[in-house]
Amino acid sequence: MPAAAKSLPTPRQWISLAATIAVTLFLLLTPGAPLLVRAGAVIGLCIGLWATGWLPQWLTALVFFTLCTVAGVAPADIVFAGFxxxxxxxxxxxxxxxxxxxxxxxxxxxxxxxxxxxxxxxxxxxxxxxxxxxxxxxxxxxxxxxxxxxxxxxxxxxxxxxxxxxxxxxxxxxxxxxxxxxxxxxxxxxxxxPNNVLMGAAEAVLGTPPNYSxxxxxxxxxxxxxxxxxxxxxxxxxxxxxxxxxxxxxxxxxxxxxxxxxxxxxxxxxxxxxxxxxxxxxxxxxxxxxxxxxxxxxxxxxxxxxxxxxxxxxxxFLYVAGIVSLGALAFHSGLGERVAGSLLSVLPLHEAADAAAFGMLSGLAMLLGTLVTLPGIPAILTPMAPGLANITGWTPEAVYMTQVVGFSTVLLPYQAPPLIVGILAARISLRETARLCLVTALLSVLLLWPLNYLWWEWLGWL
Known part of the structure; x- marks a missing residue:
């Protein structure tokens, strides 16, 4: 009897199952809904499961692949892009x-x-x-x-x-x-x-990538x-x-x-x-x-x-394939750009001082990483750099470099495939790693971001 009891789903797993069933029914019953909405439902479910850890990471990846395929959310080359x-x-x-x-x-x-x-x-x-x-x-x-x-x-x-x-x-x-x-x-x-994606995106948008020194x-x-x-x-x-x-x-x-x-x-x-x-x-x-x-x-x-x-x-292996595919779906569906655009529309960048603009652009990159994971940040934000440069009065290079401040401030482990792979390989608790990420991120925002701004200002970047 105790062994059977241990094999039963926990309350959190029941909640995860209910949420998965609800999203599945939504996708199957609304095939004509906009891609943005359908992709958003799958992405929201999987990010929630990965962030909470209520289901094994690999199982959430399989949920992602299955839902996208069964409901025809996106073409196979997008759904399985991670492989x-x-x-x-x-x-x-x-x-x-x-x-x-x-x-x-x-x-x-x-x-x-x-x-x-x-x-x-x-x-x-x-x-x-x-x-x-x-x-x-x-x-x-x-x-x-x-x-x-x-x-x-x-x-x-x-x-x-x-x-x-x-x-x-x-x-x-x-x-x-x-x-x-x-x-x-x-x-x-x-x-x-993410650094390499930023380098490639900057070259594509502005013609010159950042150099090492x-x-x-x-x-x-x-x-x-x-x-x-x-x-x-x-x-x-x-x-x-x-x-x-x-x-x-x-x-x-x-x-x-x-x-x-x-x-x-x-x-x-x-x-x-x-x-x-x-x-x-x-x-x-x-x-x-x-x-x-x-x-x-x-x-x-x-x-x-x-x-x-x-x-x-x-x-x-399955987890990283799922994470990369989720980022590809967010980009393909336009959800990442829509979220970034919505956040930009409420940020008072026009009248903001340099320090405030620095914090808002870095924060935008940090928050966007919770949706598209870290490698997706430069793919979405770098093309916006010339327009944001006109708003802030900075150079496009200074604008896109704020992404580094944002994506180096990791809020939760699932955003970073290397980190999650490491803790799975070493059998480290996801909760312990999440706590460390959150504490380090909070202290980075409070202590390192202001110092980073002062350093940039001293170098003449702003």
């Missing part, structure tokens, strides 16, 4: 690479190499993994790739330092490393997908360095922990790598070099990752076990 996205296949390759790191023991060896620098103090360990994550962004342009590469190393490190699953020290170390290679790195031009000077001092310090302070506040334990799993002296470990290390070194030089050779980080994954999966490579795909959870 054609490089980001989704980067997730797949990252899952393979992470499994290979665990299978060969390379994660343990890397943790043994890093561990001596981090032993003795939880504060030192936490600051160390955050700074390691930030440093990786200068060498590895894919946020998804960095997080998927770090997760097995962070989990192994937490094991060796004696932090058990569920302990705040373990959560702090893993979340700290992931957030360190995620939140501050929006200040580095090629380090995340100008972008770094404009954003890194505040959104990079100061946000890193803010993240360290927030992590130490939210996740206090005891010093690393001296246990049987404590870090041993690094030993010689086995042949499979050496092979995988060499393979990953080549991948990182190719990721670093993608501006030169033009190969997407996703396909570099897939080449590595194919080598790992090839029979006889000794980098994966028997039936390797059976040992991998495809939850994150």
């Amino acid at each position: 054609g996205s490089a980001a989704t296949w980067l997730v797949f390759s990252g899952l393979i690479i992470g499994a290979a790191i665990q299978y060969t023991g390379l994660g343990t060896s890397l943790a043994q190499g890093v561990g001596p620098w981090l032993e003795g103090s939880y504060r030192r360990a936490l600051i160390g993994v955050i700074l390691l994550g930030l440093a990786m962004a200068f060498f590895m342009p894919s946020g998804m790739g960095r997080i998927l590469l770090m997760v097995p190393i962070l989990t192994t490190l937490a094991d060796h330092l004696g932090y058990e699953p569920g302990e705040r020290g373990r959560t702090g170390l893993i979340l700290g490393g992931m957030m360190g290679t995620f939140l501050p790195t929006y200040a580095i031009l090629p380090a995340n997908v 100008d972008y770094l000077l404009l954003h890194f001092p505040v959104l990079g360095l100061l946000k890193t310090l803010l993240l360290i302070a927030v992590m130490l506040w939210l996740y206090p922990a005891h010093p690393p334990r001296q246990t049987t799993t404590t870090l041993d002296a690094p030993s010689r790598l086995s042949r499979p470990e050496l092979g995988l290390a060499g393979l990953l070194s080549v991948a990182v070099l190719l990721w670093m030089s993608d501006a030169w050779h033009g190969i997407s980080p996703a396909w570099i990752g897939m080449l590595v994954a194919l080598v790992c999966l090839f029979p006889g490579s000794r980098l994966m076990g028997q039936n390797p795909l059976q040992s991998i959870s495809f939850d994150s």
Whole structure:
């Protein structure tokens, strides 16, 4: 009887089911309704389910695909756009690479190499993994790739330092490393997908993309360095922990790598070099990752076990495909532009001072990200930059750069596929991550946005 009771849906799951049925009936009974309305119903339902976490993330993605297909909300190339996205296949390759790191023991060896620098103090360990994550962004342009590469190393490190699953020290170390290679790195031009979308959209609209040095000077001092310090302070506040334990799993002296470990290390070194030089050779980080994954999966490579795909959870693969497809539907239906236009129509930009306009445009980007996810923000707002420049009196470049302030302020995890993939891979609570995002976002708006405005003003951008 208790086992049967546990298998019954929870009240939140009943509510989710009722909402899904209601949206399904609406779509089936109103086939002639405007695309904007039909797409809005599906998008609203899925964003609500992803934001609350009342259903598993992968199940909500399947709900999205099913509703859109059954009700004919959009063409198949839009509904399933996520499966054609490089980001989704980067997730797949990252899952393979992470499994290979665990299978060969390379994660343990890397943790043994890093561990001596981090032993003795939880504060030192936490600051160390955050700074390691930030440093990786200068060498590895894919946020998804960095997080998927770090997760097995962070989990192994937490094991060796004696932090058990569920302990705040373990959560702090893993979340700290992931957030360190995620939140501050929006200040580095090629380090995340939204940055690259902004670069491409700016070139398409204005003819010239931002260059690396100008972008770094404009954003890194505040959104990079100061946000890193803010993240360290927030992590130490939210996740206090005891010093690393001296246990049987404590870090041993690094030993010689086995042949499979050496092979995988060499393979990953080549991948990182190719990721670093993608501006030169033009190969997407996703396909570099897939080449590595194919080598790992090839029979006889000794980098994966028997039936390797059976040992991998495809939850994150389905989730990212769903998120990307949702953004494509929001763009295709015009919902994203309609929401942005409606928000702009109520913003008093004509008579606003520069500081107020800076806050409103950054806030617009931040709020729009809750609808279209982070990569969708520059695709929608960048074409509006010339018109907004006429209203504010700024240059178009200054207008579209406010998007970086907005999309670097992440309100909820579902907005950012790399982050959600990382917490799924590391088995970190969605609620814990959402709380960290909200606290960091609030403090960023209160503390970093004003400093960012003053920095821009001092540089002469406004």
